Amino acid sequence: MPYENARVPQENVGVPAYGGYIFDLDGTLYLGEALIPGADETVAALRERGAQVMFVSNKPIATRRTYAEKLTRLGIPAEVEEVLTSPLALADYIAANHDAPHVLVIGEEPVIAELEAVGCQIVDEAAETDIVVISWDRQVTYDRLEEAFQALRQGAKFYVTNPDVTCPLETGEVSDAGAAMAYLQACSGRKPDHIAGKPYPALAHAAMQRMGVTPQQTIFTGDRLQTDLLCGKNAGCATAIVLTGVTTEADIAELPEDMRPDCVLKSIAELG
Numbered sequence: 001m002p003y004e005n006a007r008v009p010q011e012n013v014g015v016p017a018y019g020g021y022i023f024d025l026d027g028t029l030y031l032g033e034a035l036i037p038g039a040d041e042t043v044a045a046l047r048e049r050g051a052q053v054m055f056v057s058n059k060p061i062a063t064r065r066t067y068a069e070k071l072t073r074l075g076i077p078a079e080v081e082e083v084l085t086s087p088l089a090l091a092d093y094i095a096a097n098h099d100a101p102h103v104l105v106i107g108e109e110p111v112i113a114e115l116e117a118v119g120c121q122i123v124d125e126a127a128e129t130d131i132v133v134i135s136w137d138r139q140v141t142y143d144r145l146e147e148a149f150q151a152l153r154q155g156a157k158f159y160v161t162n163p164d165v166t167c168p169l170e171t172g173e174v175s176d177a178g179a180a181m182a183y184l185q186a187c188s189g190r191k192p193d194h195i196a197g198k199p200y201p202a203l204a205h206a207a208m209q210r211m212g213v214t215p216q217q218t219i220f221t222g223d224r225l226q227t228d229l230l231c232g233k234n235a236g237c238a239t240a241i242v243l244t245g246v247t248t249e250a251d252i253a254e255l256p257e258d259m260r261p262d263c264v265l266k267s268i269a270e271l272g
């Protein structure tokens with residue numbers, strides 16, 4: 001246990017020090033292509049202090065390498081191993097609970113790659129399917145959805161990378177994995193057996209496991225109340241909300257007391 005006494009007291013800083021720091025990306029460390037001022041220094045200072053950092057994203061259509069390269073380009077050097085996406089968190093869960101399962105995937109290459117890396121065999125036929133994995137797939141067809149439905153009818157497990165119904169892009173909102181999930185819920189009458197992404201705790205659990213820290217030693221920092229804050233709370237971590245993304249101080253004031261974040265920060269720069 002590298003961080004047994006991770007909450008070391010600190011002077012002159014409002015946020016206590018933790019052993020593990022989980023960061024949301026867009027709205028928290030950067031906005032689109034622009035680094036949030038001070039995000040680079042904050043992460044560097046935490047690393048200097050010996051803390052572990054993990055960068056997490058629900059988005060299942062980009063690879064971890066893409067995020068690591070983007071962070072590095074913007075001034076936060078990041079290894080692929082420090083990035084955790086919802087497909088990887090789901091692959092972790094499948095590896096822990098199944099042995100070389102046959103998986104029917106509605107999802108794109110980054111999802112398939114993470115599943116294959118833990119020994120999943122990708123199949124196309126409902127009759128061969130142990131697990132249906134639902135993700136964001138911009139090429140999805142009626143036939144594919146129908147095959148997934150039939151697999152669910154035949155008793156396959158129903159796993160989902162991320163529950164987001166839409167994803168905000170610069171050009172507007174587009175439908176995401178949660179929309180395909182809703183379609184299959186509607187026709188099968190089943191609820192997913194497991195959802196890996198925020199606000200469910202699997203993403204945070206996978207991050208903590210990689211950092212070798214406990215929830216008590218970890219703080220989850222993000223900009224969204226319905227995803228980041230809930231994911232941190234559901235995983236038992238401390239939580240920080242930054243006001244550089246979608247959330248305002250007024251939104252936080254409306255929350256019941258027990259649902260408020262442990263820290264509210266004007267920006268990530270205040271965390272260091």
Ligand SMILES: [Mg+2]
Pocket residue numbers: 024025026027028222223224245
């Ligand atoms: Mg965000």
